[in-house]
Amino acid sequence: MSAVGHPAATSRQPGRLTGNRDFLLLWVGSGVSALGSRATSISYTLLVFWSTGSATAASLVTFAALLPNLVTQLPAGALVDRWDRRRTMVLCNVGRIVAIGSVAVAVARDSVWLPHLMAVAFVEASLGICYALAERAAVFNVVPAERYGAATAANESRANAASILGQPAGAGLYALTRWAPFGFAVLMHVISLVTLLFVRRDLQAPKARADEPGGLLTRVREGFVFVWGQLYLRRALGLFAASNILFQVLGLGLVVIVKNLGGSSATVGMLLMVNSVFGMAGAMTSNFYLSRWGIRRIIMGVNIAWAVLMPLLALAPGLALAPGLVVLGAIFALIHYGAGISNVAGMLYVLQSAPDHLRGRAGSIVMLLSSGANSLGALFAGFLLDSTSITQAMLIVGGAMGVIAVLAVLGFGGRARAEAERAEAAERAGRATRDGGDMDGI
Template identity: 45%
Template structure:
C-alpha cells in the first residue's frame, strides 16, 4: 500500500497529522537521529575532558565524517535496490552495536582512540544508509500534496534533534561519561519498534531487472544530478560552506574550553543554535514560496560570510549560540529548498542515488574539514584559522553572485 495517488477532485484531503504511518516514520526516525546527535556530541567531550587532545578529537570527527566520502555513493545505489524498511532496521541495529562497544570499553576504564574512531565510522555509515532510505520513503508514505510539508517537518525534526541532542549529550556526559552512548543505544531500539509498526510500503514496485552493475547504477545517479544545472551549482557552494563549518564547530568547543567553560556551557551554545535551526526549518516553506532558489542560495553564503568571524567576538555561550542560530537558520532553509526540489523532480527508483550524490558533493568535504580544522587550530591558532575560513566563505559568496548556474534557479519553490 502506498499513498502516492493524487486526491480526486472533490475528495477530502486528510491533514498530514492524520497520516498514521508518516507519524510513526517521523517519530521513529527522530528518535534514531536524536540518538546519533547525543553520541556525536559526547565524542569530542569524552576526548577533551578525559585527557585527550584537540588533534585526537579531530581524528574522531574525521572518522565520523569519512563515510560521507567512501560509503555515500554505494549506499545510494543499494538503497534503491533493497527494501528500504529493512535497510533502516539494519542501520539501527548496527549503530546500536557500535554504541554498546563504546559503553563496554568505558565501563572497563579504557579510552581507546582507535575504538572511538571505529564506532564513529560505523555510526556515520549507518546514518547515511538510514537517511537515504527514509528520505526516499517519504514520498511513498504521504500524498504528493503533502510532500513539501512532510519534508519541512523532517528538516525541523533534524534541527530539533540537534537542539535536544547536544545539551542532552553534554548533560548525560556530565553525569557519567558512558551514559550518552547508552541513551543512543536505547534510541535505536525504540526506532526499530516504530519501523515495524508501519503498514505502508516504502517504495514503489520495482520492475524485474537482469544482472545489476553497482558502478553503472551510481553513474546513472551522477549523470542525472549533473544535468540539473541549478542543483549542481547550489550543492557545490554548500560543500564549500560545510568545509568552513567544520572549523567553526571545533573552534566553538575550543573557545569554551580555553575560557574555563564546562560541557554544560557548550550545551547552552547548542540549545540557542538549535532554536535557530528549528525556526529556519519551520519558516522555510514561507521563504521558498516567495523567493527564487537563486536568491536563497546567494543570501545564504552572504549571511554566513558575515557571521563566521563573529565567533571571535566573545566567549559568552549565549553570544556564540546566537551566531550558531543564525548560521543554522539559513542552513535549514537552504537544505529544505534543495531537498524539496530534488525529491519532486527525481524518479522514485533513483531517489537513493540522486540524494547520495547530492549528499556526497555537499557534505563529503566534512571529513577533510574536520581533520584539517583540528590540526589548524592546534598549530596555527584560533584567530588565524577563523580568518582563513572567513576569507574562503567570502570567495564562495563572490562566486555565487556571478554564477549563471546559480541565477538559473529563478522559480519559487512551492
C-alpha cells in the same frame, strides 16, 4: 508539478502531516534514532579521553565515526536503491542496537578497548547513513505531493532538535555513569525499530523494486550520470558545496572571535546552541517561503542574504565583550536561520528531481559533496585563520560569499532560465522512468 512516487501513495493520505500516521511513525522513529546517535557522538570522546588521557586516542575514534561520510555514502546510496527500504531500515536499527549494546556491556564491565570503540563508531555511522538515505527516500511515498515541502521541513527541524538535545544528553548521562549514554542510544534505536514495524504503507514505488542490471559500480555511475545531467541541480550542488566550505571557516572563526573578545568555552557552547535553535526555526518556517517564492528564489535570496551578513562579522572583533557577543550572536543566528531554509529547499529539490529508484543515490551524492566540502573547508579554515587576522578572514569570507551570490543570481535568475526550468521539468514528467519537479512550482 507532477507527483513523485507511485500515485497510490499520495491519494489516500490525509492532507495534513499531523493526520498522516505513517509519516509520524517515520518522523518519530528517525528522530529518536538521531537523538541516540548524537548522544553517543560526544560519549565516545568522553569515554576514550577519560579512560586513556590521550587526545590522540580520542581523535582516532572521532576519525572512525566521520570516515563513513566519505567512504560509505556512494555504495550506501546504490544499495539503498536496490534493497527494500523497510527491510534496510530494520536491519540498520538491529545492527546499531547490537554494536552500541556491545559498548555498553564493555563499559559496564570496565573493559574498554580502543579498536573495539573505533570499529563500533565506524559501523554505527555507516548504518546510520544507510538508514538516513532510505528514510529520506521513503518519506516521499507516504505523503501527498503537496506536502513534500512540509515533510522535508519537518525532517530538517528534527535534525536540528537532535543536535540541540543529543550531545548535552550524552554528556549528562555519562556524568551519571559511563555506560548510560550507550544504553540510552540502544533504547532509542529499539523505539525506532518498533515504530518502523507499525508503518503500513509501502515505502517505495513498485518500479523501484525492479532488479536493475549492473553491479555496484554501474549503479553508482548511474547516480552520477543522473545528477550531472540535471543542469539546475548541478548548479545548486555547486553553490551548496562552495558555501559549505565558508561555513567551516565561520565555525572556527566563531571560536576565535569569542576568545579574542574574552569569552569562554561556555560562551561558544551557548552561541552554538542559539545557532541550532535558529537553524531549526528556519527549517520550521521554510514551507512558508517555499509556498510563496519557490526553490529557485530561495536559493538566490539566501545566498544574497549571506553575502550581506558574513562581511558584518568583521565588526565583532573590534567591539567590547558584551556588544561584540550581541553582534556576533545576532549575525550568526540570521545566517543559520537562512541555512535552515536553504537546507530544506536543497534537499527537497534533490529528492523531488530524482525518480524513486534513484533517490538513494542522488541523496548519497549530495551528502558526499557536503562531506567533501566540509573536509576541505576545515583545512582552509585553519590555514586562513592562522595566516591572517580574524577581521581580514571574515572580510575574505564575505567577499567569497559575494561571488557565490552573484553566481546564484546568474544561475537561477531571469525569465529565460525560469522558462528553461519549466521545459526541463515538463520533459522529465513525460518520461516513463521518472517524475520531475519544477523549482518555481513548489
